[in-house]
Amino acid sequence: MTRGFYIGRFQPFHNGHLNVVQRIAEDVDELVLGIGSADDSHSVRNPFTAGERIMMITKSLVDTDLVTYAVPIEDLERNSVWVSHVESMSPDFDVAYSNNPLVIQLFREAGIEVRQSPMFNRDVLEGSEIRDRMVDDGDWESLVPPAVVEVVDEIDGLERMRMISDTDTNGI
Numbered sequence: 001m002t003r004g005f006y007i008g009r010f011q012p013f014h015n016g017h018l019n020v021v022q023r024i025a026e027d028v029d030e031l032v033l034g035i036g037s038a039d040d041s042h043s044v045r046n047p048f049t050a051g052e053r054i055m056m057i058t059k060s061l062v063d064t065d066l067v068t069y070a071v072p073i074e075d076l077e078r079n080s081v082w083v084s085h086v087e088s089m090s091p092d093f094d095v096a097y098s099n100n101p102l103v104i105q106l107f108r109e110a111g112i113e114v115r116q117s118p119m120f121n122r123d124v125l126e127g128s129e130i131r132d133r134m135v136d137d138g139d140w141e142s143l144v145p146p147a148v149v150e151v152v153d154e155i156d157g158l159e160r161m162r163m164i165s166d167t168d169t170n171g172i
Ligand SMILES: Nc1ncnc2c1ncn2[C@@H]1O[C@H](COP(=O)(O)OP(=O)(O)OP(=O)(O)O)[C@@H](O)[C@H]1O
Pocket: 007, 008, 009, 010, 011, 015, 016, 017, 019, 020, 097, 098, 099, 100, 117, 118, 119, 120, 121, 122, 125, 126, 127, 128, 129
């Protein structure tokens, strides 16, 4: 039995992340999704809470043939102890998945195998691009799983993002 660990901020969980999970499912029996920067929300880069991201991920993966766990991981001031922090919060895992250079470095220094995945449609499947479209009334719905659209609707997420964006722009 192999268990993987895939870390991201998932702001929001999009079709690029879904493709990565589907690819990882070919390698492992179980997957922990680490919800990074779990302590941040209501900001331009991190509009959604950890709980809201858990809803997006859990509902999006309900039909995936993989046992998954979503685990919130708060940020720390000290990179040197971040891997221990992750391990203290997560079910044990055998291999980590990330394309983030700092994450790769920290896991490798701790002796944990890291696998990178190819980027899918990165010109549009990128959190910042999708968040911009959500604020600007562009087409974002086609870039995320349908369950994410439902969650954003349930929490009135677009209204929140526009408020945050206005506040940020006006410096209030
Ligand atoms: N389109 C994609 N294809 C494959 N991997 C992706 C894609 N988008 C993001 N990833 C990877 O998923 C992990 C988590 O990414 P993250 O949650 O930061 O999303 P992001 O799209 O890069 O968002 P942001 O623009 O907010 O940083 C990272 O390792 C990232 O490289």
